[in-house]
Structures are given as C-alpha cells and as structure tokens.
Amino acid sequence: MARMFSRKPYYMLAEVCDRWSLSMADITAYALEGELVVSIAVGGLPFAVSDIDHEDNGRPFHVPCGKRWHVGTIDLHRIEAFAVLEGREAAVGRFLSPTGELLEPLGEKDEHAHILVKQDILVVRHAELERFEAAHAKLPPLEHAVRSPTAPERRRGRGAPVKYDWEGALSEVIVIVNDEGVPPTQEEMMDKVRDWFARTVGQDNVPCDTSIRNRVSRFWNRIKPDVGRPSALRSIHDLPTARPPEKKRRAGP
Template sequence: MGLPPRVFYSVHEAAARWGCMIADIAGWATVGKFDIVTGISRVICGSIAVSGLVAVSTMDLLPMFRRCGTGPTTYHMRRIRPEDSAEWLTVTDPISGVPVSLADLLLRRTDVERFEDDHDLVRRIPSATGAGVTSPYDWDGMTLAVIRRIHDQGLPATQAELVAEMQDWFAQTSETGLMPDERTIRRRITPIWRTLRATST
C-alpha cells in the first residue's frame, strides 16, 4: 500500500507548481480563492486561547509577498482565523503578535487541487518523470493503454469511466503493487480527454 497523499504545499511549492510568483498566490488568497494557513503555539485573543492550524491575512503580511523579492522572510501576525471559523481574531498576548516565517505559510492540498481543477492548470504541473526523477508508476504504459482503448473501443461516455479503467490497468500490471490515486491518474488523462472531446464535437 502506498503512502497517503500529502496534506499541505508551501507557498513556494505552489508557486513552482503553477509557474507564478508568491505575490500572485497572496492575491488569490486575498480574494477568497483559498486560504493560506500556518501552525501556531498557544496565543491569547481577548478571552480566547488559540493554537494549531490558523488562516493568515495576506494583507497583514503584504511585505513578505513583494513581487520584487525584497520583502522580509519573517513577520508578526496580529490577526488570525482559527480553523473552521469565519471570524478573524486579534492577538492580544503576545502583544507583538505571532512570529511567522514565509517557509511556514502553507496551502491545503485539497485547495491546491480544487484551484487547479477550477483554472485548468493541469498542463502547468511539472511531470513526475522529468530529468533526474524516476516515477514509481508506468505512465508511458498507461498512455499506450489509453490509446489502445480509444482505438479499439472509442471514447467512453465519461472521463471518470476512463480513469476507472486505467486504475484497473495499474492494478493488473503493477509489478510492485503500487498504484497512483484516482486524482493523479485523472491529471494525466485530462489533457488527452479534453483534446479528444474537443475534436469530436
């Protein structure tokens, strides 16, 4: 059994994944596309103690996201939003706020994947089989299986059906028992699916 999917991406990892700058990520977070989060130890916000995962206000930390790259890598947060809360709280103890490092600002994996789906970013994700990287999965074999399936039987009615067939293909052909998850397979198939659907309509 393989490892479960990762839970977070750092803002730097997301920027590299999407081919953008961290200033862009801060802007998208500001307009509600996703939350940027971090973890904190116990602080006091008025009469409330808060710790653990919190959302950060990118506008409060704006100098860290300068497009020119000259901003500080650490800053003090004076407002936080606890997980599963819609209310922003002001940190009253410590009075200077909560120190945070740029390297500790994160995006949830689920938000990253939803954003990619919403904005068709599949093609901008670096290939796992790039130079110097060995994938544990036979993606070339899967691509050939997709071609063979479409040649012999045509396109299935839905992309989900094709993804399910490729999951079965991995289960039948993997020598190690390792299988990519459904979302990873779908990312590989989506460009093929969209191209073929566009040419068939």
C-alpha cells in the first residue's frame, strides 16, 4: 500500500479549492484583498533583488541589492495575482520572495523582463496555507460577521512586509556606543549591525550591505568620531577624576 503524505512544500489551486470547499472566484477574492498569497515555482531564473524599506511616513521604497538566481517559490503581488486569476494568464514583472524581497525578472542581457504566468501553475505555499487556515479558524461565524454593525478593519496587504527588525538593530547600536564607544569607521559600525542580525536571525537572513549602509548613514554623520571635538558619548570613567595642579606663583623680588 502506498504511503500517503499529508504535507507538501506547496499545493496547486485545485487542491486548495477542494481542501477548503472554495471556488476559483473565492480564491480570486481572497487574493485581491491581500488575505491569501498565491505563488509560482521557478527552477532557476535570474532576478534583480531589492530590499523593501520604509520612509518615516511609512511609504515604501526599494534598496537594490544586486542580482540572484532563484530556485523555489516566489509570491505574486495581489494586483498581479488578480490579473492572472481573472484573465487566466498575465505577464508579470515583479514578485516577492517568501522573506519579502522584491524580485524583478531579468532577460539574457540583464534587462528588465516579464514572466508569462498562467492560472494553472499558481500554487499556495505550505506556510501560507497554514497561516490562512489559522487566521480563519479564529474568525466568528459568517452570520455573526454579516450582522455586525461595524465592518472589520481592512487588513494591510502583503505587498511590502516589514522584513528586518531595524528597531532591534538600532537598540544594539545604542548599547555598542554606550559600552564600547563609537567605532572608528562607518564600515566597522556596519559590521557590528551585520553581526547582530547574524546572531539574532541567522546568517541567511542578514540584510544586504546596501540596506545596512542606508540605515547606518542616517545617523553616522551625527555620531562619528571627530578629532578635536569632545564626545558626549564618552564614558564617565574616561573623565579626569582629580583637579589639575595649580601653577606655582613666582616668588617676589
């Protein structure tokens, strides 16, 4: 008797519809609202990779991190997912990695390109399937939701997720400056931020150098060592503890 496996890395939409008793129109609605992320599997394609960062007002911007060949699943933004699900196919020029990086397909000469995505190759990653099921297990019954006097707050789509704990990294910078003083160079400060991410989330999840430099440069000019300028960050133990000796007065004639 063949052994049955209940877990797979990803599932075709037909499997998902059967598992959840949903129609393709239902899947389309969830994808458009950003409540379900659909993906495609690629066997090794070149992409321009960018981290997605945010300005102080919350507006996202891209930090280019170079080129990479990707093997595995990549996610569709909800707008492109809707286009594929509604039209059965669409040319897509941007994707997201499972960790939230922006992936833009490249052609033979590294020019920006598109991938023709057909509806029948769309999949749902196992982690996304579990997340979706857990989220809906916590929802109230449909009748209660319909009768609710106020509509629930619309959830933010997954188009620009917050990938890195920059607040935690900044806290580490404060500790470093307090305990060790300001590193002599910006590169050394970047190394310390890089090491903190490696210890905290693993070497494979460290931001690219461009992202780290972008963050460090925001405060480096304000704290970098400046010869001849007293530092307010210097430890109190470095300050003189005794008054300098007074000059001796010359004896009178």
